[in-house]
Amino acid sequence: FMGPPGAGKGTQARQIAEKYGIPQLSTGDMLRAAVKAGTDVGRKAKAAMESCGLVTDDIVVGIIADRISAADCKKCFILDGFPRTVAQAQALDSMLLERKLKIDHVIDITCDTEALVARITGRSTCAGCGEGYHTEHKKPKKAGVCDKCGGTLTTRADDNEETVRNRLSVYDQQTAPVIDHYRHKGAFKTVDGMQEMDTVFKNLCAIIG
Ligand code: AP5
Ligand code: MG
Numbered sequence: 001f002m003g004p005p006g007a008g009k010g011t012q013a014r015q016i017a018e019k020y021g022i023p024q025l026s027t028g029d030m031l032r033a034a035v036k037a038g039t040d041v042g043r044k045a046k047a048a049m050e051s052c053g054l055v056t057d058d059i060v061v062g063i064i065a066d067r068i069s070a071a072d073c074k075k076c077f078i079l080d081g082f083p084r085t086v087a088q089a090q091a092l093d094s095m096l097l098e099r100k101l102k103i104d105h106v107i108d109i110t111c112d113t114e115a116l117v118a119r120i121t122g123r124s125t126c127a128g129c130g131e132g133y134h135t136e137h138k139k140p141k142k143a144g145v146c147d148k149c150g151g152t153l154t155t156r157a158d159d160n161e162e163t164v165r166n167r168l169s170v171y172d173q174q175t176a177p178v179i180d181h182y183r184h185k186g187a188f189k190t191v192d193g194m195q196e197m198d199t200v201f202k203n204l205c206a207i208i209g
Contacts, residue, residue, distance in 0.1 A: 001080050002179060003109035005167045006116035006123075007193045008200060011132050012109065013080040015201055016208065023072050026080040027060050029130070030067070032156070052158060052166035054084060054174060061091040068095065085174050089181045105207055106182040109193040109200065113168060120164045124153040137197070 001009040010026060017024040031049060034042030041063065045055040064082055067073065083089040096102060111119075122135035124144075128151025133140050140146060144153050158167065182188045191203045 001078065001107050001109060002175075002182075003193060004111060004113075004116055004171045004175075005164060006119040007109040007111040008119075008197065009080045009109060011197060012200055012204055013078045014130070014132070016204060017078060019205070020076075020208065022076045022078060024078045024080055025064065025067055025073075025082070027055075027063060027082040027084075028080075030063050031055060031060075034063075049158060052163045052170060054170060057085055057087045057091065060084070061088060061095075064092070065095055068099070068101075083178055086177055086181055089178050103182075103185075103187055106185070106188045107204065107207060108179055108188070108190045110190055111193040115194060116168065117161060117164050120159050121161055123159055124155050126151040127154045128152070 001013055003009050010024075010028070013024040013026065016022070031042070031045045035046050035049065036042070041059055044059055048055045060082060064079070068077060079092075083092050119134060119137070122137070124133045124135075125131070126133075126146035126149060128146060129149040131146055131148045132138070133146075133153055140153060145151075146153060158164075179188075189207055191200060191207070193200055195203070
């Protein structure tokens, strides 16, 4: 799944993963877990994530290469937030070729800039199960508590207006060109991420079905 910060990649990938029983590989989630655990990768990634820049290609390509070698990725997986540079897309092409895998769909979830900012600044995530919430679009029944598992809702360190605008400009400069890498390869589709979450989900299921 491609798309700018806040387009709904994580929200949708999570639901698709649940419906079809296939793993969601979010480089953002993996990097945040590495930072929290204080691993070598986490220490290297921390500064770039805090300054809204991208983590180096060798680190994220390494993470994905390890992850797609796991048993649960033998048949199918969803990439959420990777590849994010043309170099990452080229590295992915080679990794897939080596493993005799192919990309079935590249889906770009589009969204207006001001909506992206509003979505990200209102977002919270369950520390227990990872379920996402929003102050307006998806309120938990009890403030600060996850409806699904009762866990505590947390906000991401990079989710404030200033950092979001920086992330959007990094997206325009470094990630938007990745779309051209895939546009002519045949499997590229666009879904309007401005629609209700359920409608976006139905559109995605119709493509993936
Ligand atoms: P990452 O975690 O991937 O962040 P991102 O790309 O900035 O995207 P987000 O997770 O913010 O947005 P999303 O599209 O998942 O939106 P969500 O579904 O949560 O990356 C973080 C950092 O890690 C990067 O800045 C970089 O430093 C590093 N990194 C990660 N991958 C990397 C890579 N490959 N290379 C280099 N560095 C990398 O939705 C947002 C909110 O909107 C939620 O509250 C949700 O409830 C709400 N919402 C969703 N859909 C709708 C809808 N249709 N209507 C209304 N509200 C909605
Ligand atoms: Mg996400």
